[in-house]
Amino acid sequence: MPIEEVLGFAVAGTFVLYALLGGADFGGGVWDLLALGPRKAEQRALIARAIGPVWEVNHVWLIVGLVLLFSGFPRAFAALSVALHVPLTLLVLGIVFRGTAFTFRAYDTRGDAVERRWGVVFSVASVVAPLLLGMCVGAVASDAIRMQGHAVVSGFFASWLSPFAVSVGVLTLGLFAFLAAVYLTHEAHTPQLAEDFRRRALVTGGLLFPLALAVLLLSKEGAPRVWTGLSQTPFALALHVGTAVAAVVAFALLWTRRFRAARVAAATQAGLIVLGWAVSQAPYLVYPGLTLRSAAASPVVMRLLLVALAVGAVTVVPSMVLLFRVFRPQPPGTASGAQETTAT
Amino acid sequence: MTDLLYARAQMGLSLAFHIVFAAAGVALPVLMVLSDWKHRRTGDNDYRKLSEKLAKGTAILFAVGAVSGTVLSFELGLLWPEFMGRYGEVIGLPFSLEGVAFFTEAIFLGIYLYGRERVSPNLHLFSGVMVAVSGAASAFFVTLVNTFMNNPSGFTATPAGPVDVQPLVAMFSPGWQYQTAHVLLSCYQASAFAMAGIHAFILLKHPGAAFHKKALSVALPLACITALLQPLVGDLSAKHVAKAQPVKLAAMEGHFHTEVGAPLLLGGLPDVETRTVPGSIGVPKGLSILAFGDPDAEVKGLNEFPRDTWPPVAKVHVAFQVMVGTGSLMALLALVTLWRRWRGREWPHGRGLMRAWLFAGPLGLVALEAGWLVTEWGRQPWIVRGVMRTSEAVTPVPHLAAPFFTFTAVYLFLGVTVLFVLWRQVAGTLPGAADGKVAHGH
Numbered sequence: 001m002p003i004e005e006v007l008g009f010a011v012a013g014t015f016v017l018y019a020l021l022g023g024a025d026f027g028g029g030v031w032d033l034l035a036l037g038p039r040k041a042e043q044r045a046l047i048a049r050a051i052g053p054v055w056e057v058n059h060v061w062l063i064v065g066l067v068l069l070f071s072g073f074p075r076a077f078a079a080l081s082v083a084l085h086v087p088l089t090l091l092v093l094g095i096v097f098r099g100t101a102f103t104f105r106a107y108d109t110r111g112d113a114v115e116r117r118w119g120v121v122f123s124v125a126s127v128v129a130p131l132l133l134g135m136c137v138g139a140v141a142s143d144a145i146r147m148q149g150h151a152v153v154s155g156f157f158a159s160w161l162s163p164f165a166v167s168v169g170v171l172t173l174g175l176f177a178f179l180a181a182v183y184l185t186h187e188a189h190t191p192q193l194a195e196d197f198r199r200r201a202l203v204t205g206g207l208l209f210p211l212a213l214a215v216l217l218l219s220k221e222g223a224p225r226v227w228t229g230l231s232q233t234p235f236a237l238a239l240h241v242g243t244a245v246a247a248v249v250a251f252a253l254l255w256t257r258r259f260r261a262a263r264v265a266a267a268t269q270a271g272l273i274v275l276g277w278a279v280s281q282a283p284y285l286v287y288p289g290l291t292l293r294s295a296a297a298s299p300v301v302m303r304l305l306l307v308a309l310a311v312g313a314v315t316v317v318p319s320m321v322l323l324f325r326v327f328r329p330q331p332p333g334t335a336s337g338a339q340e341t342t343a344t
Numbered sequence: 345m346t347d348l349l350y351a352r353a354q355m356g357l358s359l360a361f362h363i364v365f366a367a368a369g370v371a372l373p374v375l376m377v378l379s380d381w382k383h384r385r386t387g388d389n390d391y392r393k394l395s396e397k398l399a400k401g402t403a404i405l406f407a408v409g410a411v412s413g414t415v416l417s418f419e420l421g422l423l424w425p426e427f428m429g430r431y432g433e434v435i436g437l438p439f440s441l442e443g444v445a446f447f448t449e450a451i452f453l454g455i456y457l458y459g460r461e462r463v464s465p466n467l468h469l470f471s472g473v474m475v476a477v478s479g480a481a482s483a484f485f486v487t488l489v490n491t492f493m494n495n496p497s498g499f500t501a502t503p504a505g506p507v508d509v510q511p512l513v514a515m516f517s518p519g520w521q522y523q524t525a526h527v528l529l530s531c532y533q534a535s536a537f538a539m540a541g542i543h544a545f546i547l548l549k550h551p552g553a554a555f556h557k558k559a560l561s562v563a564l565p566l567a568c569i570t571a572l573l574q575p576l577v578g579d580l581s582a583k584h585v586a587k588a589q590p591v592k593l594a595a596m597e598g599h600f601h602t603e604v605g606a607p608l609l610l611g612g613l614p615d616v617e618t619r620t621v622p623g624s625i626g627v628p629k630g631l632s633i634l635a636f637g638d639p640d641a642e643v644k645g646l647n648e649f650p651r652d653t654w655p656p657v658a659k660v661h662v663a664f665q666v667m668v669g670t671g672s673l674m675a676l677l678a679l680v681t682l683w684r685r686w687r688g689r690e691w692p693h694g695r696g697l698m699r700a701w702l703f704a705g706p707l708g709l710v711a712l713e714a715g716w717l718v719t720e721w722g723r724q725p726w727i728v729r730g731v732m733r734t735s736e737a738v739t740p741v742p743h744l745a746a747p748f749f750t751f752t753a754v755y756l757f758l759g760v761t762v763l764f765v766l767w768r769q770v771a772g773t774l775p776g777a778a779d780g781k782v783a784h785g786h
Contacts, residue, residue, distance in 0.1 A: 053458035056450040064443045071436020078429030081421025085741045096411045103407035108765045297433030298509045312444035319451045
């Protein structure tokens with residue numbers, strides 16, 4: 001495998017991990033906004049406890065992906081930063097408000113109007129950011145970004161406001177909300193709370209089917225290469241089948257309340273969807289001018305980046321295992337109120 | 345204002361904002377671990393309370409630092425796509441390692457903050473140490489990128505961009521050891537001074553508050569040591585700038601004409617039209633001594649360099665004077681404090697000295713921001729010195745006033761909010777406050 005493909009795979013890997021971990025934290029914010037019913041306050045408290053210790057760690061996957069992109073494929077990073085200046089700026093604002101509002105709410109607890117207002121900022125930003133992230137992905141996937149030399153000639157709005165890009169935004173939001181709901185069934189420390197999130201997971205999981213279908217149909221017009229990639233190559237078909245199987249399994253496990261296993265199935269499903277995008281996108285970063293090969297940094301740079309990644313993995317992976325072990329969910333009834341839960 | 349100026353202003357604003365939180369993220373964990381360790385050694389619960397308060401402060405400041413750092417990593421592309429498109433690969437290695445350090449910092453901060461009841465005391469303290477170490481590592485790696493921009497090396501420049509890239513050479517561009525030491529010290533110094541200032545303020549209002557005397561005894565050693573080390577490191581750094589970036593040195597000193605035995609100009613406002621520095625006081629041969637260690641050394645003036653490669657002389661000179669001035673005041677205060685500590689048996693907290701520390705509290709941050717302005721303004725008009733002009737790097741996206749004013753408003757709002765939230769944390773420790781049980785010690 002040529003080294004630029006290895007690095008491209010690593011970038012895709014960070015996006016998958018960001019979706020599975022960071023995405024679920026955004027999804028938690030969505031359920032904070034949509035907290036309903038008699039256990040509204042408990043739902044919000046569970047979400048806050050689950051996200052608290054890990055959201056900053058999960059967020060770092062985005063930074064790592066970004067750094068790998070600009071170090072490994074600098075021209076693609078430059079082009080995307082110009083073409084998607086507007087949505088990326090808005091996305092960054094969403095990330096700023098999500099993180100700061102969550103922290104202010106957590107550390108300035110007074111149970112008053114100010115705290116509730118931070119809660120609203122946190123949850124609204126958690127809805128806006130995934131939408132914009134998905135719209136950026138949609139813009140890239142649809143090949144609507146056009147370049148002449150180093151200049152972007154496709155404008156600053158059209159690419160990410162197309163029906164296809166917007167549909168990808170909605171799908172991303174739905175996927176993150178689904179992941180969060182599934183994870184939270186396992187994090188919940190009372191059966192009632194687990195039920196609340198099981199219902200949410202089943203509903204959003206059900207909605208994902210028509211949403212994904214809509215994206216696929218819109219891609220025929222809006223992103224023809226994705227359409228061909230997703231519907232005609234054998235590897236893509238295998239990915240589809242894998243995604244569909246994982247989705248059905250996740251549904252069945254939720255239905256039968258096997259929450260621990262449902263988490264794995266849902267994560268597999270979401271991971272395969274992100275991977276499916278990456279595969280249909282390859283080898284183009286910005287169609288047709290910038291490919292993995294033409295945008296790649298010098299080979300020596302890419303080799304050193306992979307070394308840095310390996311060094312990073314040696315320090316980060318054991319630390320992360322420790323983190324998730326320390327905060328792994330306790331079975332209901334075994335822990336006191338202050339000691340439960342966290343997100344994956 | 346042109347779009348280039350708006351882009352520079354937005355980047356500058358984002359960095360000026362982020363630097364404060366980054367510095368706190370580097371230094372507060374050290375103070376937090378120190379008080380934790382003091383608690384374990386003395387069994388005094390005030391130190392535990394202090395370390396918990398510092399941990400909360402760290403959590404808030406780290407979160408704001410993490411998101412404002414995210415803004416910066418996007419802004420590299422959003423504002424300077426040509427810089428990243430060409431030099432992204434050259435500086436990718438330190439950025440990647442910074443990512444690794446950021447990861448470990450976030451992981452162990454999570455364990456430290458939320459795991460006090462869940463992990464053993466040793467693992468807890470170890471997590472705190474890891475937060476401090478990885479915070480320092482991440483500042484170290486990011487400063488390496490800035491060193492590269494000041495003294496680019498490790499590639500051959502061509503009109504089509506860099507070739508023959510040697511990432512390890514670029515990562516350790518000349519002067520890296522001085523700049524990283526200078527920056528790391530400034531993080532510890534700024535945070536320790538700010539913390540000492542806060543507790544001095546409370547001790548002035550509540551002279552008996554034992555908790556705050558103890559807090560002072562944690563902050564003062566770090567503040568005094570860094571304040572005395574910093575001028576030495578700064579001197580080494582200036583000597584390197586004198587050799588490697590003579591035009592920056594000339595701007596820092598308002599030094600227009602090449603001279604043997606050049607005087608050191610204190611204060612004043614350089615006038616590039618008349619090429620004089622009205623209002624300054626000259627110390628004979630001072631600049632030659634400081635820059636080259638030789639009273640008769642020749643120091644190149646701005647006249648040696650083409651006019652269109654001059655940095656904004658007045659701004660660089662004033663920022664440099666502010667940094668050196670505040671640095672000197674802090675070093676002086678450190679000397680007095682250490683003298684009093686040596687004469688007495690504990691860290692001093694007399695009213696006069698407390699007033700001085702209250703006044704000095706913000707000076708570390710002022711010096712940090714001023715020093716950063718010196719290096720950034722002093723590198724202009726280049727983004728990568730001698731190779732790429734800032735104007736060549738800027739994005740073609742129009743209407744950059746809109747994001748600039750948006751981020752200005754957002755950062756003003758966040759800055760005020762953070763101050764408010766942090767003040768409430770401090771207020772909780774005041775004598776008579778709701779959770780102020782510890783305020784009087786035992």
